[in-house]
Amino acid sequence: xxxxxxxxxxxxxxxxxxxxxxxxxxxxxxxxxxxxxxxxxxxxxxxxxxxxxxxxxxxxxxxxxxxxxxxxxxxxxxxxxxxxxxxxxxxxxxxxxxxxxxxxxxxxxxxxxxxxxxxxxxxxxxxxxxxxxxxxxxxxxxxxxxxxxxxxxxxxxxxxxxxxxxxxxxxxxxxxxxxxxxxxxxxxxx
Amino acid sequence: xxxxxxxxxxxxxxxxxxxxxxxxxxxxxxxxxxxxxxxxxxxxxxxxxxxxxxxxxxxxxxxxxxxxxxxxxxxxxxxxxxxxxxxxxxxxxxxxxxxxxxxxxxxxxxxxxxxxxxxxxxxxxxxxxxxxxxxxxxxxxxxxxxxxxxxxxxxxxxxxxxxxxxxxxxxxxxxxxxxxxxxxxxxxxx
DNA sequence: TGAAATACTTAACATAGGTTAACGGAATTA
DNA sequence: TAATTCCGTTAACCTATGTTAAGTATTTCA
Numbered sequence: 001x002x003x004x005x006x007x008x009x010x011x012x013x014x015x016x017x018x019x020x021x022x023x024x025x026x027x028x029x030x031x032x033x034x035x036x037x038x039x040x041x042x043x044x045x046x047x048x049x050x051x052x053x054x055x056x057x058x059x060x061x062x063x064x065x066x067x068x069x070x071x072x073x074x075x076x077x078x079x080x081x082x083x084x085x086x087x088x089x090x091x092x093x094x095x096x097x098x099x100x101x102x103x104x105x106x107x108x109x110x111x112x113x114x115x116x117x118x119x120x121x122x123x124x125x126x127x128x129x130x131x132x133x134x135x136x137x138x139x140x141x142x143x144x145x146x147x148x149x150x151x152x153x154x155x156x157x158x159x160x161x162x163x164x165x166x167x168x169x170x171x172x173x174x175x176x177x178x179x180x181x182x183x184x185x186x187x188x189x190x
Numbered sequence: 191x192x193x194x195x196x197x198x199x200x201x202x203x204x205x206x207x208x209x210x211x212x213x214x215x216x217x218x219x220x221x222x223x224x225x226x227x228x229x230x231x232x233x234x235x236x237x238x239x240x241x242x243x244x245x246x247x248x249x250x251x252x253x254x255x256x257x258x259x260x261x262x263x264x265x266x267x268x269x270x271x272x273x274x275x276x277x278x279x280x281x282x283x284x285x286x287x288x289x290x291x292x293x294x295x296x297x298x299x300x301x302x303x304x305x306x307x308x309x310x311x312x313x314x315x316x317x318x319x320x321x322x323x324x325x326x327x328x329x330x331x332x333x334x335x336x337x338x339x340x341x342x343x344x345x346x347x348x349x350x351x352x353x354x355x356x357x358x359x360x361x362x363x364x365x366x367x368x369x370x371x372x373x374x375x376x377x378x379x380x
Numbered sequence: 381t382g383a384a385a386t387a388c389t390t391a392a393c394a395t396a397g398g399t400t401a402a403c404g405g406a407a408t409t410a
Numbered sequence: 411t412a413a414t415t416c417c418g419t420t421a422a423c424c425t426a427t428g429t430t431a432a433g434t435a436t437t438t439c440a
Binding site: 060062066068070082083086122125126129130132133134136137139140141143144145176 | 250252256258260272273276312315316319320322323324326327329330331333334335366
């Protein structure tokens with residue numbers, strides 16, 4: 001577990017085994033069962049979670065009761081509602097598990113303490129958010145300019161591992177389509 | 191100019207007049223005329239630009255030749271293509287001026303030097319990107335769940351100042367609509 | 381000042397995707 | 411194992427938005 005985590009961090013900042021050692025103590029491992037909520041709408045998001053094993057979805061429920069998936073999470077990804085986490089306000093998002101899931105969690109206070117003790121970790125999180133922002137911008141462009149069919153093709157190409165693990169109707173939700181439309185697209189009856 | 195800039199930074203991190211003084215030297219003021227490009231597709235984005243005065247748009251041109259506006263920029267906003275800026279690869283975006291525009295620009299190298307000299311500025315940029323990411327996620331949700339009419343209403347409510355300064359067909363592009371559709375929506379003939 | 385480009389509108393028509401409803405198979409649970 | 415829920419599919423029909431095409435007003439600029 002910690003090994004995977006160290007490897008993950010090392011992709012962004014260099015951190016020797018020895019420097020990594022103290023980092024561990026700021027994180028708490030936690031397991032969730034399939035269908036269990038990691039975050040529920042209305043609650044404050046108290047953790048950033050690194051997925052060691054499993055699969056999650058982060059989604060919003062519109063006033064009309066429709067779910068819209070903002071993000072899937074699998075091994076090596078971070079999940080959480082950053083706005084709620086930082087501002088301490090109630091989240092409008094739900095995060096639940098598509099599979100049994102193991103995470104490493106850190107709280108806001110612990111994160112501040114971590115930054116003070118291991119400055120490289122502040123840099124690490126900055127890079128992480130930078131990348132997330134870049135990916136997010138790119139998704140906006142895709143949503144603005146491509147048809148459902150193209151977005152689905154892009155999704156499969158970009159996230160083949162996720163495609164295999166989550167039901168189609170959730171992929172539809174991520175792409176901004178109804179399950180019926182995605183089915184139509186998949187069968188090439190477009 | 192510097193006063194506005196200092197005020198802007200102070201909204202995110204505390205920086206006395208004296209601490210702010212050295213910050214100035216890392217930025218270069220620059221003026222652009224209306225319609226002038228700040229960044230052109232295919233070029234590497236060499237600067238992050240803080241808008242002191244003016245109005246810009248950041249957009250992508252799809253293979254079919256259609257423009258899609260990713261972001262508008264007005265006073266107090268930052269513009270640039272972060273991915274290109276950080277990775278040094280060619281940008282797929284254009285940034286041009288809707289009005290004569292004055293900016294303060296910093297290069298990647300100068301930014302690194304600035305972080306080394308004034309650590310609070312690293313924190314400042316981290317917060318900036320965090321906020322940008324949060325806004326970006328929120329835009330994705332809106333695009334997934336709301337109709338054109340609703341997105342337009344949201345836009346006006348959220349950016350009344352921009353609405354007044356940019357032509358409608360560019361707002362349409364930002365919202366993922368054709369100018370004709372926006373016109374139809376505006377006239378309530380929906 | 382006049383010509384050209386730009387901005388916005390309207391209308392007729394086309395279409396991708398939404399809606400509703402139904403069916404059958406797979407997975408979950410009692 | 412039986413009952414139930416979940417999942418993907420199909421089909422008929424509907425609607426928001428795109429497309430094409432014009433027309434007018436405004437702005438830009440030579």
